[in-house]
Amino acid sequence: MSGNKLCFTKMHGCGNDYIYFNCVGDSIENPEKLAVRLSDRHKGIGGDGIVLICPSELADAKMRMFNIDGSEGKMCGNAIRCVAKYLWDREMVRKEEIHIETLSGIKTCWVHAVEGLADTVTVDMGSAVLAPAKIPVNLAGDVIVRRNTEVAGGIYDITCVSMGNPHCIVFGEDPDGLDLESLGPAFEHDPLFPERVNTEFVQVLGPNTLKMRVWERGSGETMACGTGACASAVAAVLCGSCKMGADIVVRLRGGDLVVNYTEDRVLMAGEAREIFEGSVEV
Numbered sequence: 001m002s003g004n005k006l007c008f009t010k011m012h013g014c015g016n017d018y019i020y021f022n023c024v025g026d027s028i029e030n031p032e033k034l035a036v037r038l039s040d041r042h043k044g045i046g047g048d049g050i051v052l053i054c055p056s057e058l059a060d061a062k063m064r065m066f067n068i069d070g071s072e073g074k075m076c077g078n079a080i081r082c083v084a085k086y087l088w089d090r091e092m093v094r095k096e097e098i099h100i101e102t103l104s105g106i107k108t109c110w111v112h113a114v115e116g117l118a119d120t121v122t123v124d125m126g127s128a129v130l131a132p133a134k135i136p137v138n139l140a141g142d143v144i145v146r147r148n149t150e151v152a153g154g155i156y157d158i159t160c161v162s163m164g165n166p167h168c169i170v171f172g173e174d175p176d177g178l179d180l181e182s183l184g185p186a187f188e189h190d191p192l193f194p195e196r197v198n199t200e201f202v203q204v205l206g207p208n209t210l211k212m213r214v215w216e217r218g219s220g221e222t223m224a225c226g227t228g229a230c231a232s233a234v235a236a237v238l239c240g241s242c243k244m245g246a247d248i249v250v251r252l253r254g255g256d257l258v259v260n261y262t263e264d265r266v267l268m269a270g271e272a273r274e275i276f277e278g279s280v281e282v
């Protein structure tokens with residue numbers, strides 16, 4: 001499709017913004033390179049990456065997401081809500097349950113519509129994975145919960161969770177005071193994490209309320225991370241700060257997400273917003 005103009009839709013969930021392409025009728029060559037070019041906030045469209053909405057033989061649609069550096073993420077909690085909105089608003093899929101295939105399995109979404117358009121979306125994110133080898137993190141043991149560890153040039157109590165992608169959670173004081181520009185890359189590229197890592201810096205505000213800042217693998221600091229909010233809520237339950245089965249509010253720079261963690265699944269609910277449509281030379 002090189003040299004062609006492609007239509008895109010800019011969407012965000014809690015400020016985590018991606019450029020969405022409808023690939024149901026047509027495929028995109030080299031999405032890795034396109035993600036790098038278009039995500040640039042000065043010389044491109046601007047975003048935290050790109051998302052392809054593709055046909056699926058197993059579900060209503062398939063989502064592929066690429067970070068700013070062109071790497072492919074196996075799952076994206078904010079993008080999947082926007083994909084459900086895209087399918088719903090355009091009447092491509094109008095079902096009580098929308099099933100979306102991702103690289104980390106098929107996820108079920110429920111749309112809550114206002115005046116016919118999807119407003120918020122709840123997603124069954126599947127189960128949280130805690131086994132270190134499956135996250136992956138190079139540490140021994142059954143789980144990594146508040147483990148005192150040498151990482152990122154310091155000593156931190158870390159909790160590690162996979163929500164289809166790897167997360168390292170660090171609890172502490174108000175994350176607004178942190179220098180994420182230097183801390184984030186140090187965690188992301190630490191040899192402890194063979195596939196790099198998304199890192200969440202979390203303050204417990206109350207019984208079931210967390211404040212979180214995130215450094216995303218492949219994209220840097222973003223306004224929100226859906227899988228990161230889920231991983232943080234799971235970590236807070238494992239650490240005894242939040243209750244299993246309760247609605248946990250995660251306050252992010254771009255808005256709030258509500259997460260409910262039970263042993264067999266993690267539910268996440270939050271907004272999905274369309275910003276504008278356009279076309280771009282590819």
Ligand SMILES: N[C@@H](CCC[C@H](N)C(=O)O)C(=O)O
Nearest residue numbers: 073076077078165225226227
């Ligand atoms: N923003 C996301 C996660 C995107 C993928 C991540 N950076 C990775 O490479 O694992 C979310 O909302 O979950």
